[in-house]
Amino acid sequence: MKKTLYAVLLLSVTLSAQYTDINIIKEVKVKNKGVVVSAHPLASEAGAKILKQGGNAFDAVIATQLALAVVYPQAGNIGGGGFLVGTTSDGKNIALDYRETAPSKASFDMYWDKKGNANTDLSQNGRLAVGVPGSVSGMFETTKYARLPFSTLIEPAIDLAEKGFAITEQEAGLLNAHKNDFLKHNKNKIAFVKDNLWKAGDLLLQPELAETLKRIQKVGEKEFYEGKTAELIVEEMKLGNGIIQRKDLKNYKTKQRKALVFNYKDHQVVSMPMPSSGGTLLAQMLKMVSYEDLSKYQMNSEEAVQIMVEAERRAYADRAEYMGDPDFIEDKTQMLISDDYLKSRWKSFDKNTATPSKDVGKIINPNQKESTETTHISILDKFGNAVSVTTTLNGLYGSKTVVSGAGFFLNNEMDDFSVKPGVPNMYGAVGGEANKIQPGKRMLSSMTPTVVLKDGKVKMVVGTPGGTTIPTSVFQAVVDVIDFKQNANFSVNAPKFHHQWLPEVVKVENKFPETTIKALEKKNYKFEKVSQIGRTEVIVVDSNQNIHAVADGRGDDSVGVE
Numbered sequence: 001m002k003k004t005l006y007a008v009l010l011l012s013v014t015l016s017a018q019y020t021d022i023n024i025i026k027e028v029k030v031k032n033k034g035v036v037v038s039a040h041p042l043a044s045e046a047g048a049k050i051l052k053q054g055g056n057a058f059d060a061v062i063a064t065q066l067a068l069a070v071v072y073p074q075a076g077n078i079g080g081g082g083f084l085v086g087t088t089s090d091g092k093n094i095a096l097d098y099r100e101t102a103p104s105k106a107s108f109d110m111y112w113d114k115k116g117n118a119n120t121d122l123s124q125n126g127r128l129a130v131g132v133p134g135s136v137s138g139m140f141e142t143t144k145y146a147r148l149p150f151s152t153l154i155e156p157a158i159d160l161a162e163k164g165f166a167i168t169e170q171e172a173g174l175l176n177a178h179k180n181d182f183l184k185h186n187k188n189k190i191a192f193v194k195d196n197l198w199k200a201g202d203l204l205l206q207p208e209l210a211e212t213l214k215r216i217q218k219v220g221e222k223e224f225y226e227g228k229t230a231e232l233i234v235e236e237m238k239l240g241n242g243i244i245q246r247k248d249l250k251n252y253k254t255k256q257r258k259a260l261v262f263n264y265k266d267h268q269v270v271s272m273p274m275p276s277s278g279g280t281l282l283a284q285m286l287k288m289v290s291y292e293d294l295s296k297y298q299m300n301s302e303e304a305v306q307i308m309v310e311a312e313r314r315a316y317a318d319r320a321e322y323m324g325d326p327d328f329i330e331d332k333t334q335m336l337i338s339d340d341y342l343k344s345r346w347k348s349f350d351k352n353t354a355t356p357s358k359d360v361g362k363i364i365n366p367n368q369k370e371s372t373e374t375t376h377i378s379i380l381d382k383f384g385n386a387v388s389v390t391t392t393l394n395g396l397y398g399s400k401t402v403v404s405g406a407g408f409f410l411n412n413e414m415d416d417f418s419v420k421p422g423v424p425n426m427y428g429a430v431g432g433e434a435n436k437i438q439p440g441k442r443m444l445s446s447m448t449p450t451v452v453l454k455d456g457k458v459k460m461v462v463g464t465p466g467g468t469t470i471p472t473s474v475f476q477a478v479v480d481v482i483d484f485k486q487n488a489n490f491s492v493n494a495p496k497f498h499h500q501w502l503p504e505v506v507k508v509e510n511k512f513p514e515t516t517i518k519a520l521e522k523k524n525y526k527f528e529k530v531s532q533i534g535r536t537e538v539i540v541v542d543s544n545q546n547i548h549a550v551a552d553g554r555g556d557d558s559v560g561v562e
Contacts, residue, residue: 037549050148066213087451097275226250291346376391457541496509
């Protein structure tokens with residue numbers, strides 16, 4: 001990386017790959033250069049390489065997503081879906097919805113047994129859990145804003161799949177931990193299973209995926225949805241209880257949505273509308289805390305955390321009752337983010353005690369759980385374009401099923417529907433009628449890709465994985481920067497907290513301040529310590545247009561620099 005004005009490499013670790021040595025760069029400060037922040041150093045480097053070739057942020061995000069499909073198979077994908085939020089240098093706001101859809105044979109009771117009980121194993125594992133993938137469609141839709149041909153953008157991913165890359169200790173551990181799942185849900189040999197255990201430094205070669213990517217490079221989007229890859233997906237369905245048909249793939253289309261735009265303390269926030277709940281939740285939470293003015297308090301203090309937790313409680317209760325695919329339900333976003341509604345929600349806030357969750361929403365089933373998968377990319381280019389993309393297979397390695405002959409994992413996104421009203425999904429989210437399964441419908445999501453502007457210029461690009469913890473982590477990052485005046489590094493790596501209405505517990509990372517926990521326990525709050533919440537990727541631009549990009553220290557996340 002060439003040294004430029006205000007360019008400082010603050011932390012790097014060397015990671016060995018098959019054909020190069022590459023640094024895991026955790027933090028950079030630059031000016032007049034593009035930056036890419038993602039979950040894997042080879043993916044960030046792929047995006048940065050495209051910027052160096054004259055591409056813009058949209059080119060770079062396509063290349064980064066494709067590289068993640070190779071080097072980060074637990075969440076990066078071409079067999080899943082995602083959301084893109086972008087802002088252009090000439091003032092356009094962009095929101096692309098390439099969320100998966102329910103197959104045409106899907107039904108609201110498809111995971112119920114004869115007694116009417118929901119079988120969440122079927123909605124979470126194997127071929128019946130798979131929604132129609134949207135990622136490839138979404139990336140081709142993104143080319144409308146790009147400068148370089150798709151054939152160039154996919155080349156780094158092809159190289160990584162064909163030549164292989166050395167896996168880290170963390171990646172080896174994940175592959176070993178899921179070996180039995182892979183054997184259970186795949187009838188043919190896959191690249192992710194070997195006779196011995198994986199170890200750090202082992203080479204992961206994916207020749208079938210390389211051939212799939214080459215076909216897409218040569219033929220284009222139709223290859224995935226109507227060509228040989230489509231044929232292989234349907235054949236994989238037939239090896240078990242899968243229901244995706246050729247017509248489901250052929251009919252899939254990315255939707256151009258109207259970005260959800262709202263103001264927060266002289267900033268303009270651009271986020272994702274439904275069928276992601278993320279943008280709506282973010283708007284609700286930021287507006288509710290604005291009634292208390294968080295800037296009077298310290299970050300992670302008793303007062304600030306209580307205010308933020310109570311905003312989270314009320315927003316997530318609304319998520320369960322009102323949110324779903326706007327093409328299938330009445331879209332109540334404008335009501336949900338209106339001051340009249342939110343001020344009425346906030347009237348019950350009491351600084352002296354916790355608000356019981358039953359007082360702010362209809363409780364059907366209080367038993368909940370969480371997971372932390374998905375992956376996020378934040379990019380800002382030297383032209384002033386910003387792109388925030390969150391993409392996912394849903395659970396770790398999705399359905400655990402790899403398409404035979406094509407080499408990629410399929411999602412288990414059907415579990416993001418309300419499998420049955422009151423039955424929590426793998427992330428603990430309870431839903432109802434608004435998010436029930438219907439053919440062609442897009443399942444509700446928590447993904448919250450977000451760009452924050454000030455005076456028409458990019459201030460922040462932010463997003464994270466983490467299931468239902470995604471909106472609260474983005475919420476905290478925005479508040480940390482705007483209200484608490486923290487830098488990008490601190491906003492990313494300071495200990496996080498999360499509340500989602502149900503269960504009635506506040507989750508905190510292990511290093512969260514004990515003084516805050518003890519003070520709030522006296523107000524009837526319950527806490528649970530967890531090892532990790534999310535992996536936030538943040539870019540912050542100061543008033544002098546100095547760019548501060550930070551990759552989360554909770555994983556192998558890395559910054560790539562033009």
